[in-house]
Amino acid sequence: MNIKISNVNKTIKKAVILENINLEFESGRIYGLRGSNGSGKTMLMRAICGLIIPESGEINIDGDILGKDISFPKSIGALIENPSFISSYTGFRNLKLLASIQNKISDDEIRDAIKSVGLTPDDKRTFRKYSLGMKQRLGIACAIMENPDIIILDEPVNALDENGIELVRKILKEQKEKGALIIIACHDKTELEYLSDEIYEIYEGKITNHFIVGDKSKISEEIVHEA
Amino acid sequence: MSYKIIKKLVKYDLYWGILNKWKKYLVMLILSLIITFVFIKNSQFYYRLDKLDSMPGFLDYIMNMFHGMKNFISDGNTQFEIPVEWMAFHLFVAFAIGNYIIDDLEKCGINIITRVRSRNKWIISKIIWNVVAVLCFYLVVYIVNIIIALSITGKLQLSLTQSVCSKFFELNNVNMESGNGLLAIIILPILSSLAISQMQMFLSLILKPIISFLMIASILILSAYSMSPYLIGNYSMVQRSEIFMKDGISILTATIVNITIIIVSVIGSIVYFNRKDII
Numbered sequence: 052m053n054i055k056i057s058n059v060n061k062t063i064k065k066a067v068i069l070e071n072i073n074l075e076f077e078s079g080r081i082y083g084l085r086g087s088n089g090s091g092k093t094m095l096m097r098a099i100c101g102l103i104i105p106e107s108g109e110i111n112i113d114g115d116i117l118g119k120d121i122s123f124p125k126s127i128g129a130l131i132e133n134p135s136f137i138s139s140y141t142g143f144r145n146l147k148l149l150a151s152i153q154n155k156i157s158d159d160e161i162r163d164a165i166k167s168v169g170l171t172p173d174d175k176r177t178f179r180k181y182s183l184g185m186k187q188r189l190g191i192a193c194a195i196m197e198n199p200d201i202i203i204l205d206e207p208v209n210a211l212d213e214n215g216i217e218l219v220r221k222i223l224k225e226q227k228e229k230g231a232l233i234i235i236a237c238h239d240k241t242e243l244e245y246l247s248d249e250i251y252e253i254y255e256g257k258i259t260n261h262f263i264v265g266d267k268s269k270i271s272e273e274i275v276h277e278a
Numbered sequence: 279m280s281y282k283i284i285k286k287l288v289k290y291d292l293y294w295g296i297l298n299k300w301k302k303y304l305v306m307l308i309l310s311l312i313i314t315f316v317f318i319k320n321s322q323f324y325y326r327l328d329k330l331d332s333m334p335g336f337l338d339y340i341m342n343m344f345h346g347m348k349n350f351i352s353d354g355n356t357q358f359e360i361p362v363e364w365m366a367f368h369l370f371v372a373f374a375i376g377n378y379i380i381d382d383l384e385k386c387g388i389n390i391i392t393r394v395r396s397r398n399k400w401i402i403s404k405i406i407w408n409v410v411a412v413l414c415f416y417l418v419v420y421i422v423n424i425i426i427a428l429s430i431t432g433k434l435q436l437s438l439t440q441s442v443c444s445k446f447f448e449l450n451n452v453n454m455e456s457g458n459g460l461l462a463i464i465i466l467p468i469l470s471s472l473a474i475s476q477m478q479m480f481l482s483l484i485l486k487p488i489i490s491f492l493m494i495a496s497i498l499i500l501s502a503y504s505m506s507p508y509l510i511g512n513y514s515m516v517q518r519s520e521i522f523m524k525d526g527i528s529i530l531t532a533t534i535v536n537i538t539i540i541i542v543s544v545i546g547s548i549v550y551f552n553r554k555d556i557i
Contacts, residue, residue: 063555063557097555097557100388100392101392102556103556103557104555122395122552123392123394124392128392129388129392131388135384135385135386135388135389136385136386136389137294137385137386148290148386149389149390149393151286152390152394
């Protein structure tokens with residue numbers, strides 16, 4: 052799995068959202084996107100998901116050009132901004148409904164995904180009664196349940212407690228080991244550095260910096276120290 | 279595979295966009311009951327005064343619902359009166375159709391569309407939902423009126439009552455023999471509603487659903503005020519059809535215009551949605 056973004060530009064209502072973006076992502080790695088609010092992180096993620104259409108440039112996913120050869124990536128799981136589901140359904144029922152579209156996974160696999168984020172599959176509470184953290188966890192379960200080749204998570208640790216953050220770290224590690232290409236955006240600099248193999252910094256729609264994260268154990272120590 | 283996914287999407291939309299919105303259909307049911315009962319009550323009043331030869335039947339009820347109004351000619355003395363029954367029905371349908379697709383797109387849309395992996399399938403399912411949702415509103419109106427007609431008159435009268443038409447719709451010499459009358463009363467309002475709703479859905483993709491609703495509401499009000507071929511509400515007013523009005527709108531023209539609007543709106547929705555940023 053390879054994503055190659057070449058010269059992508061996007062303007063919405065005269066505001067430059069993405070400017071001459073050139074990036075390359077490969078499977079089995081976690082890429083972090085860092086930038087202030089409105090810098091273009093979410094828009095870049097939406098563009099990779101096929102949700103927004105660049106004015107120029109192309110997004111090539113394993114040889115298929117997005118918007119030309121394919122409308123959406125063939126195998127993608129995404130959590131972009133707030134997780135949104137049918138409010139009158141339980142978490143399990145929501146994921147079952149979504150999983151039924153491709154019919155690739157069994158009920159047990161849906162249950163496993165829900166358990167992996169620390170939720171209970173048989174919880175009778177409907178989505179509207181979920182706390183913010185539970186909604187976030189369900190959003191992550193939805194993104195990973197079908198073991199997609201590409202996983203896109205916008206602010207995955209938002210509203211999560213320490214236990215939830217730890218589970219996200221574990222999930223991302225597992226998905227990475229399975230060969231998924233993971234792109235995350237996170238405001239927390241230290242957390243992003245801990246989770247990612249490479250980080251791209253975005254400022255006003257432009258990639259301003261790119262670096263490979265070094266010694267992760269050291270960053271982990273920093274987190275423990277800060278906590 | 280492709281057909282199966284569209285089937286799943288349509289099933290989803292029919293459930294969430296129609297069955298789950300049963301309260302809107304209940305409102306339409308109550309609205310139809312009120313409109314028809316008021317009509318019957320008024321008819322009874324005139325019947326007792328010997329101003330009606332006979333009481334109205336099923337087709338008169340339907341005519342009452344969709345007749346609209348005659349061409350309004352402003353001469354300074356005549357006051358413009360909104361055709362309440364016609365306006366209530368069409369405005370409510372526009373309100374009910376309103377924001378479903380954008381609401382759905384903002385709720386589960388991203389999760390669904392990235393799994394369906396096709397903008398075309400998603401929007402085609404919404405187009406089918408739109409048609410079925412509109413037809414269901416008509417179904418409610420017809421069921422209510424069939425039940426009322428059978429309970430009161432004991433039969434389904436498929437012809438208009440002359441004295442009722444003269445009294446309530448200012449229509450003299452109603453000629454239903456050609457069959458075009460039935461077409462004008464039953465088919466044209468449905469076809470017009472389908473055209474209006476598809477246009478509204480197309481507009482709601484481009485603009486905000488509330489703006490799209492207000493535009494449709496404005497078109498409907500302007501249509502009542504002015505008999506212009508450019509105001510599509512005219513095609514849904516039975517009373518302005520050539521069958522019931524001299525120099526009225528021809529059934530052929532109405533059919534062609536409505537079908538054209540449907541085709542343009544459907545193609546427009548598909549083309550636009552394929553280029554739309556899902557934000």
